[in-house]
Structure formats: structure tokens, C-alpha cells
Amino acid sequence: xxxxxxxxxxxxxxxxxxxxxxxxxxxxxxxxxxxxxxxxxxxxxxxxxxxxxxxxxxxxxxxxxxxxxxxxxxxxxxxxxxxxxxx
Numbered sequence: 001x002x003x004x005x006x007x008x009x010x011x012x013x014x015x016x017x018x019x020x021x022x023x024x025x026x027x028x029x030x031x032x033x034x035x036x037x038x039x040x041x042x043x044x045x046x047x048x049x050x051x052x053x054x055x056x057x058x059x060x061x062x063x064x065x066x067x068x069x070x071x072x073x074x075x076x077x078x079x080x081x082x083x084x085x086x087x
Contacts, residue, residue: 001050001077002031005062009071011042019044019073022061027051042071 007019016035023030028048035044050058059075066073 001052003048003050003055004076005044005046005048006074006076007035007042007044007046007071009042009066009069011037011040012069015042015069015071016044018065018069019046019062022058022065023048026053026058026061028053028058 005019005023007015009015020030023046028050030046030048032047033044034046035042037043055075055077062073062075065071
């Protein structure tokens with residue numbers, strides 16, 4: 001299953017490292033990544049391959065990072081993400 005990870009928050013050292021480490025430790029492959037900094041706001045979107053894993057446990061670990069670093073992090077099934085963003 002493919003999924004989309006979105007990260008938004010005040011820019012600080014270690015955001016990409018912490019998010020990608022959680023994904024790596026859970027066997028999630030990053031297929032594509034786009035990140036930018038707008039003034040002092042960090043934004044990142046990742047397309048990932050979950051390889052049959054569910055989003056629940058990984059979402060909890062990403063939420064821990066979000067709380068720790070003051071970020072908004074969401075993990076959504078790609079199909080759900082795309083249907084929510086259709087015009």
C-alpha cells in the first residue's frame with residue numbers, strides 16, 4: 001500500500017532525520033520526497049510504500065515526533081489522500 005506523509009511546522013534541526021528514521025525502522029520505503037522552507041516554516045510531503053503494513057502503529061510513532069518537535073505530521077493512505085484533494 002502506498003501512503004502520503006505530510007509534515008508542517010517551525011523549521012528546526014532533525015525533522016527529516018527523525019521522520020525518516022521511524023519509517024526505516026518500520027520497513028517503510030520512501031518513494032518520493034518534496035520539502036521546502038517558507039520563511040521559518042518547514043513543509044514536507046513524502047510518498048511511501050508500506051509493504052502490507054497498516055498505518056496505526058507507525059502513525060503513533062510519528063505523532064510522538066510531532067508532539068516532541070511541535071509539528072503536524074499525518075500519514076494517510078494514498079487513495080484517501082488523493083480523493084480528499086480532488087476538485
